[in-house]
Amino acid sequence: MTVDRSAPQPVRSALLDEISSQQQIAHGFFNRTGGVSRGLYRGLNVGLGSSDDRADVIENRARVSRWFGLAPDRLVTVHQVHSPRVQIATAENRDERPQADALVTNTPGLVLGVLTADCGPILFADPQAGVIGAAHAGWRGAFDGVLESTLEAMQGLGARPQDTVAVLGPSISQPNYEVGPEFVDRFVEADPAHQGYFVPSPKPGHALFDLRQFTVDRLRNAGVRAEMLSDCTYADEEAWYSYRRSTHRKEPDYGRQISAIAIKEDAHGPAF
Numbered sequence: 001m002t003v004d005r006s007a008p009q010p011v012r013s014a015l016l017d018e019i020s021s022q023q024q025i026a027h028g029f030f031n032r033t034g035g036v037s038r039g040l041y042r043g044l045n046v047g048l049g050s051s052d053d054r055a056d057v058i059e060n061r062a063r064v065s066r067w068f069g070l071a072p073d074r075l076v077t078v079h080q081v082h083s084p085r086v087q088i089a090t091a092e093n094r095d096e097r098p099q100a101d102a103l104v105t106n107t108p109g110l111v112l113g114v115l116t117a118d119c120g121p122i123l124f125a126d127p128q129a130g131v132i133g134a135a136h137a138g139w140r141g142a143f144d145g146v147l148e149s150t151l152e153a154m155q156g157l158g159a160r161p162q163d164t165v166a167v168l169g170p171s172i173s174q175p176n177y178e179v180g181p182e183f184v185d186r187f188v189e190a191d192p193a194h195q196g197y198f199v200p201s202p203k204p205g206h207a208l209f210d211l212r213q214f215t216v217d218r219l220r221n222a223g224v225r226a227e228m229l230s231d232c233t234y235a236d237e238e239a240w241y242s243y244r245r246s247t248h249r250k251e252p253d254y255g256r257q258i259s260a261i262a263i264k265e266d267a268h269g270p271a272f
Contacts, residue, residue, distance in 0.1 A: 008044055008067050013167040015227050016261075019127045024108075024264030026068055027123050029169035030228065030257055031239040035060045040253060044199035047115055047256030061258075068111050068262050075111045075260070076103060083139040086133075086153040102135035102150040105263070106157045113260040117243040118172040118233050120215045121259035123199035124150060124224075126159035130235065132261045137215055143187070147218050168219075169259045170231035170240055174199070174210040177234075177244070180206050235255075 010028025014088045032043025036059050041052040044060045062072035076089045078100040084228060085100040087093075089110055102113040106129070114121050114136040124133035133143070151161060178201045178233035188192040197214045198207040211226050219226035246254035 006034060010039070010061055011170065011229060011231065012230075013123070013169075013227065013229060014169055015165055015225070016123060016125060016201060019125055019165055025125050025127060025132060025261065026264065027030075027125075027167075027259075027261040028064075028067065029121065029231075029259045030064060030067075030125075030242065031170070032255070032257065033239075034063060036063075038257065040251060041255040043241075043255065044257065045255035046258045047117075051253045051256065052254060054119075064113065064258055064260060066109055068260070070109060070111055071263065074109060074262075075113055076105075077113045077115065078103060078196070080115060080136050082136075082138055084141065084144045084146040084149040086135075086149045088153060088157070092161070101141050101146050102133060102153070103113055104131065104133040104150060104153045104157060106131045108263040109265040111260050111262040113258045115256040116169075116171065116260050117235070117241040117246075117254050117256050120171040120211060121169040121258055122147065122150075122166055122215065122219070123169065123261045124164060124166045125261065126164040128163045129154075129158040129160065130160040130263060131157045132263055134261055138153045138184075138225065139209070139211055139214075142211065142218060144214050147215065148222055151222050151224065152210055162202050164224040166224050166225070166226045168212060168215050168228040170229055170233050171215075172234045172242070172244060173212065173232035174208050178203060178234060179209045182208075183185045183207075183209070200216075257271060 010030040035044030037045040065075045086102040087100045089105040112134040119138035122135045197210045241255035
C-alpha cells in the first residue's frame, strides 16, 4: 500500500454537508490517507493508545486539526472506555482526556474527535442551535445508551432532537461481525425484537450481528434524522484500520482512525 503523506482526505457525509451550508459546521470521517505512520500503522494512525511511534501519532493528529484550519491543540478527544459517559468540551477543558465515549460542544473552534477501528463513529449536529457532538459506539456503548446520553447532553446546550442530524461513519458490517450465542442472548433478553439484528453464521451456534443498523435504529428512535455510510472497516484494508481484522491475523497491534466535527470560529475564520 502506498500512503499519501501530503494531506488527509476524509470521507464526507452528504447529510452533514447539507446542514453545513446553513451553519459553519465542518466534519470528516478520516481514513488512512495522508498520515506519516509506517509499517503496521501505515497511514493516519491517531491512536495514542497504540504502540506506534508517538511523534508520528502526534503529527497525524495535528494534520487532522490543520485540515479544519485549526491549531493542533484544538483537537479534543477522550479516553474511550466503551461507556455511555459524555464530556462537554470547552476551551478551558480541551486538554483533559477523561474516561468517556462522547463529546459535545457549542464552542466554535474546537474539533471533537472519536477514535475507532470497527466500532461506530457517530457525528451529530444541530445547526439551528449551533451544537455538535461525536460519539464512539461499539456494541457495548450502543447497548448501554451512549447515543442517547450524547443527545441528552446536546439538549442541555440547547439542541433539539427534531433539528439534530446524526451520521454513522465507517464501521464493521454485519457479514464480518460474528458473535457467539451468549452475545445474542444478551440482546434478545433485553428486547425480543433485537433478534432481527442477527442472522445465522456459517459457524454452528454463532450469528452475524448488524451493529450498524442497531445503531441507526437507536438514533432514529431517539427522534433524530440519522443515516449511515456504507464503508466497512474490516473489508477495506486500504482505507481503514480494523481491530477484528488484526485479531484474525494475530497481529500485535492496530491503528485507529478518527471521525471529527467542528464549528467554525467565525464567518471570516479558517477555511474548512
